[in-house]
Amino acid sequence: MRICLMGVGDISSSTVAALGYAVAEILPCEPRVDRRRLNPQFALDPHRQQYWSTPILEHLEEMRPPDCDRILGVAEVDLCIPILTFVFGEALLERPPALISLHRLRPAFYGLPDDPEQTLDRATRESVHELGHTWGLVHCQEYACVMHVSRVADEIDLKGPGFCITCTATLAENGYAIR
Amino acid sequence: MAVKPRILIVDDEKVVRESLYEWFTEDGYQVDTADSGRQALERLQESTCDILLVDIKMPGMDGLELQRKVQQIAPEAVIIIMTAYASVDTAVQALKAGAYDYITKPFDPDDLERIVNKAAERQQLVRENVLLKEQLVAVSEGDGELIGTSSGIEKVREMIQHVGDTDTTVLITGESGTGKELVARAIHRASTRRHMPLVTVNCAGLPEGLIESELFGHEKGAFTGAQYRRKGKFELADGGSIFFDEIGDISPKTQVDLLRVLEEKMITRVGGTQILPVDFRVIAATHRNLKQAVEQNLFRLDLFYRLNVFTISIPPLRERRSDIPLLARHFLTKSAREMGRPTSRISPAAMQLLSDYAWPGNVRELENAIERAVVLQREEEIQLEDLPMTPSAAPLLAPAGELSLEEMERHHIQQVLDQMSGNVSKAARTLGIDRVTLYNKIRKYDLKRNQNQQD
Numbered sequence: 356m357r358i359c360l361m362g363v364g365d366i367s368s369s370t371v372a373a374l375g376y377a378v379a380e381i382l383p384c385e386p387r388v389d390r391r392r393l394n395p396q397f398a399l400d401p402h403r404q405q406y407w408s409t410p411i412l413e414h415l416e417e418m419r420p421p422d423c424d425r426i427l428g429v430a431e432v433d434l435c436i437p438i439l440t441f442v443f444g445e446a447l448l449e450r451p452p453a454l455i456s457l458h459r460l461r462p463a464f465y466g467l468p469d470d471p472e473q474t475l476d477r478a479t480r481e482s483v484h485e486l487g488h489t490w491g492l493v494h495c496q497e498y499a500c501v502m503h504v505s506r507v508a509d510e511i512d513l514k515g516p517g518f519c520i521t522c523t524a525t526l527a528e529n530g531y532a533i534r
Numbered sequence: 535m536a537v538k539p540r541i542l543i544v545d546d547e548k549v550v551r552e553s554l555y556e557w558f559t560e561d562g563y564q565v566d567t568a569d570s571g572r573q574a575l576e577r578l579q580e581s582t583c584d585i586l587l588v589d590i591k592m593p594g595m596d597g598l599e600l601q602r603k604v605q606q607i608a609p610e611a612v613i614i615i616m617t618a619y620a621s622v623d624t625a626v627q628a629l630k631a632g633a634y635d636y637i638t639k640p641f642d643p644d645d646l647e648r649i650v651n652k653a654a655e656r657q658q659l660v661r662e663n664v665l666l667k668e669q670l671v672a673v674s675e676g677d678g679e680l681i682g683t684s685s686g687i688e689k690v691r692e693m694i695q696h697v698g699d700t701d702t703t704v705l706i707t708g709e710s711g712t713g714k715e716l717v718a719r720a721i722h723r724a725s726t727r728r729h730m731p732l733v734t735v736n737c738a739g740l741p742e743g744l745i746e747s748e749l750f751g752h753e754k755g756a757f758t759g760a761q762y763r764r765k766g767k768f769e770l771a772d773g774g775s776i777f778f779d780e781i782g783d784i785s786p787k788t789q790v791d792l793l794r795v796l797e798e799k800m801i802t803r804v805g806g807t808q809i810l811p812v813d814f815r816v817i818a819a820t821h822r823n824l825k826q827a828v829e830q831n832l833f834r835l836d837l838f839y840r841l842n843v844f845t846i847s848i849p850p851l852r853e854r855r856s857d858i859p860l861l862a863r864h865f866l867t868k869s870a871r872e873m874g875r876p877t878s879r880i881s882p883a884a885m886q887l888l889s890d891y892a893w894p895g896n897v898r899e900l901e902n903a904i905e906r907a908v909v910l911q912r913e914e915e916i917q918l919e920d921l922p923m924t925p926s927a928a929p930l931l932a933p934a935g936e937l938s939l940e941e942m943e944r945h946h947i948q949q950v951l952d953q954m955s956g957n958v959s960k961a962a963r964t965l966g967i968d969r970v971t972l973y974n975k976i977r978k979y980d981l982k983r984n985q986n987q988q989d
Contacts, residue, residue, distance in 0.1 A: 409552075445556075
């Protein structure tokens with residue numbers, strides 16, 4: 356399984372690459388960092404100064420290289436959907452694109468000292484979570500499962516990086532063997 | 535794990551519908567969307583929905599109007615109003631109109647999750663409550679079920695099923711003690727109004743002077759002694775059913791009052807001026823022949839027509855004798871349980887007497903007889919002497935089946951002999967034949983002159 360990682364807006368390639376490797380430690384996949392960048396300006400809500408994630412996802416879907424099964428957009432900008440004040444990320448159920456933002460994953464956003472390691476951990480879990488949606492998984496009740504829903508950043512730290520037995524079984528049923 | 539509730543998102547903005555659809559679908563909810571109030575109502579006709587997220591401001595039917603309509607057709611649904619502006623006025627308006635909660639756009643994901651989870655929990659509680667109520671009704675009214683397998687009682691059951699979930703007025707006829715109130719309760723239980731009250735009005739027991747207050751309620755000071763406002767039976771039955779027991783016994787004046795309420799479904803409390811709409815289903819019962827009462831000008835023809843929409847006739851116990859053993863055993867278990875005694879049996883001789891007896895008081899009389907027998911019972915089984923009727927005094931029925939004249943004669947002579955405690959002279963006088971003829975018949979039919987000879 357090959358996953359294309361693409362920077363969305365202004366983000367360092369090393370951050371995207373680090374995330375790719377971290378995700379590959381959890382998922383049996385080959386991460387490929389795409390050198391192209393997606394400019395998310397078209398998705399900016401000037402009133403909210405946030406970026407609407409759904410149109411970005413649609414663009415990502417169009418930019419997916421044919422030899423990659425999934426495409427994961429990685430952004431620094433603050434994401435939202437019109438009805439929610441923010442989102443950590445978004446994915447389309449059982450479709451290739453997924454998107455996450457580091458904006459609200461950084462402790463600095465909450466006035467705390469920056470912690471790159473924690474940010475990467477959170478980003479990894481959010482990435483696996485959104486990719487889980489692309490394979491048809493819905494939110495899981497098991498708090499330690501990566502598919503457990505996190506509404507605030509601290510909740511992301513509480514769950515594990517991997518799928519629980521039930522979600523693993525569901526993935527296998529859906530034709531995506533993780534282990 | 536509890537089943538996730540079904541959510542209906544009603545918003546004229548496509549982007550809101552789509553993003554919420556995705557969001558809830560990822561959370562494992564079953565989600566449907568509607569772009570207008572009208573479409574939402576159509577969706578609700580097609581399938582049930584537990585939680586509605588309704589935008590307050592929509593072209594055409596707005597959120598508040600939709601909320602009112604939804605409460606009529608799906609009162610169990612929880613409605614959460616979505617507003618674009620945190621306006622206290624609209625929020626208060628929505629909550630006053632019965633919304634469960636409101637949320638301001640755009641939602642904080644945590645707030646949205648909390649509010650929907652809370653609504654889902656409430657739904658779950660409502661569902662559990664309904665289930666428990668049903669179980670409670672089943673437990674508390676288990677003794678009130680219609681017992682029997684005879685064709686007569688099966689037909690009654692079938693009719694209850696037919697008419698139960700409609701709002702049709704039902705007239706139940708049958709002799710005293712046949713279980714008319716039981717049938718009324720079964721109809722109410724089978725209706726969509728089953729979680730609302732069934733209010734019984736005992737027409738025969740209504741004191742003439744207080745009848746208006748009983749039925750319509752009264753305002754404080756309406757008459758001497760009316761210290762507080764009181765709700766009448768019609769108001770108490772609002773949303774449920776009202777059961778008029780022995781409707782044939784109401785006075786001509788009350789018949790007029792009743793007819794008016796049944797036609798208008800409006801009442802005014804005694805001493806009041808406010809007209810109150812009431813919503814109830816009417817079930818009435820009588821042991822009288824109402825048609826005959828109409829012919830005799832004792833009962834209003836228009837009221838009769840109003841009541842006689844769907845009639846259920848309950849057969850007297852003597853016409854469903856095959857149910858007697860079943861009923862007797864049921865009442866035996868019930869009485870034993872109530873008295874804290876071990877459940878016993880009924881001896882074959884006692885059961886035979888129960889089966890042969892005419893039961894002028896019908897099922898009620900049978901129940902009382904069994905209760906008495908359980909009190910008096912000294913042996914393991916209920917014996918003949920535990921029953922209130924003695925074989926000699928019991929108005930016995932002819933044996934079941936078609937009888938020849940000879941068989942009928944044999945049965946009748948035995949019955950009279952039993953009633954006269956074997957006294958041939960008295961029996962002959964009762965039968966209108968001389969003693970010699972009676973002796974001959976006793977010999978011919980090998981009859982027993984009194985019950986003791988049976989043992």
